[in-house]
Amino acid sequence: MPMSKPILIIPNVYQLPALKPSCNCYLITGEKNTLIDVGIRENRDYVEKQLQELNLSISDIDDMIYTHCHYDHTGAGEFFSHSTVYAHPLCQDKLYYQEDYCIHALKYRIALPTRIPDSTLETNDYYQNGDFNFLVIHTPGHSDDGICLLDVEKKLLISGDTVFAKGVPPLITNSGSDASLINSIKKLQQYDIEIILPGHGKVDHDGNNTLIKTQENIIKRIQKNNKKTIEEAIQWQSTKY
Numbered sequence: 001m002p003m004s005k006p007i008l009i010i011p012n013v014y015q016l017p018a019l020k021p022s023c024n025c026y027l028i029t030g031e032k033n034t035l036i037d038v039g040i041r042e043n044r045d046y047v048e049k050q051l052q053e054l055n056l057s058i059s060d061i062d063d064m065i066y067t068h069c070h071y072d073h074t075g076a077g078e079f080f081s082h083s084t085v086y087a088h089p090l091c092q093d094k095l096y097y098q099e100d101y102c103i104h105a106l107k108y109r110i111a112l113p114t115r116i117p118d119s120t121l122e123t124n125d126y127y128q129n130g131d132f133n134f135l136v137i138h139t140p141g142h143s144d145d146g147i148c149l150l151d152v153e154k155k156l157l158i159s160g161d162t163v164f165a166k167g168v169p170p171l172i173t174n175s176g177s178d179a180s181l182i183n184s185i186k187k188l189q190q191y192d193i194e195i196i197l198p199g200h201g202k203v204d205h206d207g208n209n210t211l212i213k214t215q216e217n218i219i220k221r222i223q224k225n226n227k228k229t230i231e232e233a234i235q236w237q238s239t240k241y
């Protein structure tokens with residue numbers, strides 16, 4: 001399968017096409033080189049090839065950030081032994097215990113992770129690289145350990161598996177819940193967001209509307225299992241926060 005070239009999203013931000021079923025990987029350049037998610041173990045060569053297109057090598061990746069623990073986001077992490085790896089504290093613990101990831105990896109007969117994050121990022125922490133200043137937001141829902149990275153000034157959201165283009169709601173995996181996901185989407189709706197860089201699928205350029213659609217689609221999904229109307233569900237949420 002031919003490898004596509006890195007896609008420039010905005011200056012210093014690239015999407016690196018990856019071997020399926022890997023997630024989308026994103027590279028932020030500037031002061032240093034930051035890779036956000038790395039894909040399945042077998043994606044290593046893809047990442048290397050994409051980096052070569054940009055005159056970089058695996059050893060040039062200073063920092064790596066995992067949006068959550070799943071194998072399709074973290075599997076190739078072990079090949080980046082010289083990078084500092086960041087993730088939410090729960091993600092760090094879960095990779096250590098091989099919980100959650102382990103279930104998925106075993107299901108697909110994929111090797112277990114060997115690279116545990118070195119450092120943690122929690123809500124209200126900032127991660128900086130050159131002109132980029134990413135606010136970390138814990139966004140449980142798809143899983144319990146997800147984070148989104150938001151550059152408030154650039155209105156740019158790196159959303160992991162929390163938000164996808166056009167508001168397609170993410171799957172709920174064994175540690176997640178729709179209730180948590182709705183709360184996470186509400187947290188994100190406090191900000192003005194234009195570009196969403198999701199963990200799977202296409203880049204979205206209609207961020208605020210996509211968050212509204214995501215919320216509606218989650219409520220529709222919940223409705224299948226109960227008798228609440230959308231109006232009732234929205235009313236219930238408005239009393240909560």
Ligand SMILES: [Zn+2]
Nearest residue numbers: 068070142161
């Ligand atoms: Zn996931």
